[in-house]
Amino acid sequence: MKAYLLLAICVMSAAGQTSPALLAEKPGLLLSVAGDSHFLEIKDPGNRAWMLQSSSDLKAWADGPTHRVFNGVLRVPAAGADRKQFYRLNPELAQPLPSSAARALRLPATPFNYANPVFPPVFASQVGALDNQPADNVVTNTGATLGRVLFYDKRLSANQSTSCASCHQAEHGFADTRPLSVGFAGEKTHRNSMGLTNTRYHLGGKYLWDERAASLEVQVLMPIQDPIEMGTTLPIVVERLSAEPFYAELFTAAFGTAEINSTRISRALAQFIRSISSANTKLDIAQETNFANFTPQELLGREVFSNRCSTCHSNVNFTTIAPSKNGLELPIVDKGVGGVTGLTFDDGRFKVTTLRNVELTAPYMHDGRFKTLEEVVEFYNSGVEFVDGLGFPLPFFEKTRGGMNLTQAEKDGLVAFMKTLTDTSVTTDEKFSDPFRYQAE
Incomplete structure (x- = not known):
């Protein structure tokens, strides 16, 4: 018996939901398909060419077209709802297939x-x-x-x-x-x-x-x-x-x-x-209209951000040139930049990332420890560890106030402001x- 290969088959229901019927990698495997509009899904990391053969009785096999997988997966249309058909993929009979960008x-x-x-x-x-x-x-x-x-x-x-x-x-x-x-x-x-x-x-x-x-x-x-x-x-x-x-x-x-x-x-x-x-964000539109499109909550958040966060998240891209230490943990487990330079002063310092699209990029921090922006704000409000070399202005707030001590309205406003940096067109x-x-x- 020759080795045929069918890696996966999916049936598409009338409701448009795809349910995996089989995920296998076995030679000589034959599968039937029936129902609404459906397709065969070939999963082949080797990106090879396959001839699709079909049969109605498992005895006589009709040669079909050759299909080439280009990036691990290919969906091939199968028989209509009024037919019951068996399929197999045959690599030995696959015809030469041009590989062009088109x-x-x-x-x-x-x-x-x-x-x-x-x-x-x-x-x-x-x-x-x-x-x-x-x-x-x-x-x-x-x-x-x-x-x-x-x-x-x-x-x-x-x-x-x-x-x-x-x-x-x-x-x-x-x-x-x-x-x-x-x-x-x-x-x-x-x-x-x-x-x-x-x-x-x-x-x-x-x-x-x-x-x-x-x-x-x-x-x-x-x-x-x-x-x-x-x-x-x-x-x-x-x-x-x-x-x-x-x-x-x-x-x-x-x-x-x-x-x-x-x-x-x-x-x-x-x-x-x-x-x-x-x-293409709400903030970018606001800067052209004197913030006429901002809500009172977003305006409050912008003010809080300007007074508390803009040292590290500065300029139009909301980032800065130097890595910073934000007091995420004590003792420091991940040395960050310090692990590269070997300098104790750099332990716990990390690259300051842009806040543009920050609403989309959860979870947060270098280890993904915070699931939401609310958690991030609360950390900076009350959870910063007072470590040597803490990025300014965090030492000021830690020394004089024991944290930023924001009101709930200010914290909510800060989150609302960061969401104005979202540009879904990129996605x-x-x-x-x-x-x-x-x-x-």
Whole structure:
């Protein structure tokens, strides 16, 4: 008996709910399908080609079309509700199938505008001074397009199960809802995944919570090689991408030739991440209208923020140049920057992240210990540990008041103000979404 393979099958009910009928990886497995509109779902991390065969009696098999999996999953339409049919996938009879960007990806004929985002006047007038693009890797439309594909491609992990987007999900501000993300083999990472909104406008030029990455170009290659996160090597990734013909098209468009190497992978990923920009918020509208659209609660929160929080979360991107110590714990368990520099003064210092889209990026802090913004505000109000090197103005409040001592109205206002920094267009914009085709045509 030849080895046939059906990895998964799903039946779509009339109500539009998908129920997994089977998840198996067994040779010679034959399955029937009946009911409303439904499909076969092929789960194949190896991204191979399969011929779909069908039978009504398990005796005579009719050859169907060849389907190619491009990023781990492919849904193939099955028989209608008036038929009962058996299916099997046969890799031995699969026909040659061209691998082109048009077949594998959902990309527009003209690349999206990544290079020159349009911002509101106030944001545009201030953000230029924060731009951290290096001269040798300025964002281009074709470079960011390539970076977008790489960002969602699971080939970048050891078992081809995990992509950058696995831990940086667009719908959550390119962050992760888990306190600690889960790597390619199911092991938890050491820290919470940062949101990627407005990475192009982070000051200081260093990345990751402990700022051990000297540039974004360096940082984007670190998860690929991390033994927990993606667990592979750059030569393996280069080999895999070189074996996929559509990447020759994308690298040529981005860099002029089809050569694939780790430097180009790094530059393309960095370009895409820098293109994830956010300035379509209630606050940005308010700054153009003298805050006419703000509620009294949001205005109160803005005042509290200005007096309590704006030292560390300053400028139009609500971040600052230097890492800071916020008194999260005593004794200090995670040394943060101190673990990199070896300096006691740096123990407990971490990169100050942007507050743009902070409503979307829960849970919070480097270890994801706080589930809500209310918990974060209460921590700064009454839970800060008085440690050496505490970031200003926290020492002032701790020494003189034993904390910020905000009223409940002020705490509620502060949360309301931070929610005015939300830009949901970033979570739905097609140019930041997964570009792979998962539905057979």
